[in-house]
Amino acid sequence: MIKLFKLTLPLIVCFLWIGLVSGGGESELEAQMSTLKQECKEAIKGTRYEGSKITYYTVRSSKQIKNIEVYTFLLDEYKFAISAKKCSVPLSIKIYDAAPDVKERVLIKEFKKTQGKNVKFSTSELNDLYQAKNPDADRLRNIHIEYAISSGKVANEGIVLVYGIEP
Amino acid sequence: MTSQINFSLFLYNQNFTNQIMLKLNYFVPAIALSLALASCGGGESEKMETTDVENVDGEDGSSEDDYVLPQPISLAKAFQSAGLKFVAEKTNPDANADKYAVKVDQLLNLGVYSTDLAYCAINSKTQEAREYLVVIQKMGSKVGLESVFSDKELIAKFDKGLGDAEALQDLIYDIQDKSDVYMENNDLKYLGAIQFAGAWIEGLYLGVDDMSGKSEVGKSLVEQMSLLKNIIKGFRSHPAQEDARLKEVIKLYEGILKTYENMASVKKVSKNINVETPELTEEEYQALAKEVKMVRANIVKPGK
Numbered sequence: 201m202i203k204l205f206k207l208t209l210p211l212i213v214c215f216l217w218i219g220l221v222s223g224g225g226e227s228e229l230e231a232q233m234s235t236l237k238q239e240c241k242e243a244i245k246g247t248r249y250e251g252s253k254i255t256y257y258t259v260r261s262s263k264q265i266k267n268i269e270v271y272t273f274l275l276d277e278y279k280f281a282i283s284a285k286k287c288s289v290p291l292s293i294k295i296y297d298a299a300p301d302v303k304e305r306v307l308i309k310e311f312k313k314t315q316g317k318n319v320k321f322s323t324s325e326l327n328d329l330y331q332a333k334n335p336d337a338d339r340l341r342n343i344h345i346e347y348a349i350s351s352g353k354v355a356n357e358g359i360v361l362v363y364g365i366e367p
Numbered sequence: 368m369t370s371q372i373n374f375s376l377f378l379y380n381q382n383f384t385n386q387i388m389l390k391l392n393y394f395v396p397a398i399a400l401s402l403a404l405a406s407c408g409g410g411e412s413e414k415m416e417t418t419d420v421e422n423v424d425g426e427d428g429s430s431e432d433d434y435v436l437p438q439p440i441s442l443a444k445a446f447q448s449a450g451l452k453f454v455a456e457k458t459n460p461d462a463n464a465d466k467y468a469v470k471v472d473q474l475l476n477l478g479v480y481s482t483d484l485a486y487c488a489i490n491s492k493t494q495e496a497r498e499y500l501v502v503i504q505k506m507g508s509k510v511g512l513e514s515v516f517s518d519k520e521l522i523a524k525f526d527k528g529l530g531d532a533e534a535l536q537d538l539i540y541d542i543q544d545k546s547d548v549y550m551e552n553n554d555l556k557y558l559g560a561i562q563f564a565g566a567w568i569e570g571l572y573l574g575v576d577d578m579s580g581k582s583e584v585g586k587s588l589v590e591q592m593s594l595l596k597n598i599i600k601g602f603r604s605h606p607a608q609e610d611a612r613l614k615e616v617i618k619l620y621e622g623i624l625k626t627y628e629n630m631a632s633v634k635k636v637s638k639n640i641n642v643e644t645p646e647l648t649e650e651e652y653q654a655l656a657k658e659v660k661m662v663r664a665n666i667v668k669p670g671k
Contacts, residue, residue, distance in 0.1 A: 248537065249544035251435040269434040273445040273590060298639040300430065305639065341590050341640045367533060
């Protein structure tokens with residue numbers, strides 16, 4: 201029995217070590233996301249923090265869509281920063297006036313090929329674009345941000361959104 | 368004969384031991400491999416569950432819906448912009464804070480008091496706001512957010528900003544930022560969802576008596592009804608779905624949603640609030656107000 205454990209102990213230690221090292225990848229990604237979140241906050245410095253969302257995903261063999269609903273009830277200017285620096289596959293960010301299940305929703309703005317980059321936008325430019333497309337609308341009360349993540353080599357990644365309000 | 372039996376038993380035992388050894392030779396590394404694999408993948412899938420609320424397969428891949436809820440102070444400011452007047456007696460008395468024994472109620476009332484703090488601060492009722500900040504610190508510590516709210520500097524910062532409404536608002540937004548960071552870093556986002564549910568109902572309650580059929584406050588309230596579906600999703604993200612009180616509270620919020628969605632004025636307009644906000648009739652407003660008051664009374668009632 202002792203011989204048996206002598207033989208298998210190095211194997212156990214080896215596998216557990218591999219497990220620990222691999223598990224560290226997740227916390228490394230989280231740490232990177234946290235740094236990018238801070239970068240986004242810097243990009244909209246001077247605003248009052250309203251909210252944030254880190255969207256984790258696994259790149260796979262098919263395209264995937266992530267939708268985030270964000271509320272903009274106040275008349276004040278909302279500023280948004282999105283970091284796709286940890287995204288390795290082609291990513292387009294689309295901003296709509298309604299959820300995906302609303303057939304007649306309007307595409308307000310689109311950022312193409314944003315992987316590896318940071319993007320910024322604000323409600324004043326979105327409202328102008330929206331009114332140009334929909335003259336009856338006065339302003340946006342909410343927006344729907346869509347991440348269209350292309351297929352690619354399997355990897356765990358994330359996109360950071362931070363937004364704030366001009367005082 | 369006896370020696371034959373003994374020899375047979377010896378062979379049997381030897382064979383048995385070898386079999387066990389053989390099995391263990393495969394079994395132990397198999398356990399180790401399972402542990403290693405579990406530590407590789409388990410954490411990630413758990414992470415994905417906390418961030419993704421809904422999963423719908425699409426034609427060319429998959430689609431997932433998520434949301435970000437606003438800060439309670441932003442909801443209070445939206446009402447203020449619409450012309451909501453300050454009424455001191457409407458807020459939840461700070462003396463109730465010690466009377467919430469159940470975790471869900473502590474979280475909900477942390478949200479209620481967050482709105483009360485914001486409501487006082489934006490209306491320049493700084494003394495009342497200070498009292499609510501003390502209550503929030505106490506409640507925050509109770510629900511496991513002590514590292515955010517136990518900062519003794521908070522009150523000092525607040526006192527420094529007394530008389531400066533903008534500085535107080537900065538401080539409130541700052542507290543929310545710290546709270547969000549803490550909950551995100553510790554996988555406690557579901558606590559924030561429940562806290563927000565309390566903040567939302569308190570905001571509606573503060574505005575509900577000020578509205579009439581076509582008032583600006585009334586319109587703002589209807590706009591804020593668009594948050595309700597996501598608030599219910601937030602409740603559903605809580606790990607303790609079997610908690611009796613949580614179940615009861617979810618039913619209350621679903622009741623408001625049902626009442627609202629069954630209103631003729633709501634049914635006839637688009638689901639897109641940027642195109643059209645429902646204009647409720649007086650009767651519909653009263654029905655909604657009744658529901659809001661009933662749910663808010665249930666949440667702030669001490670001693671549950």
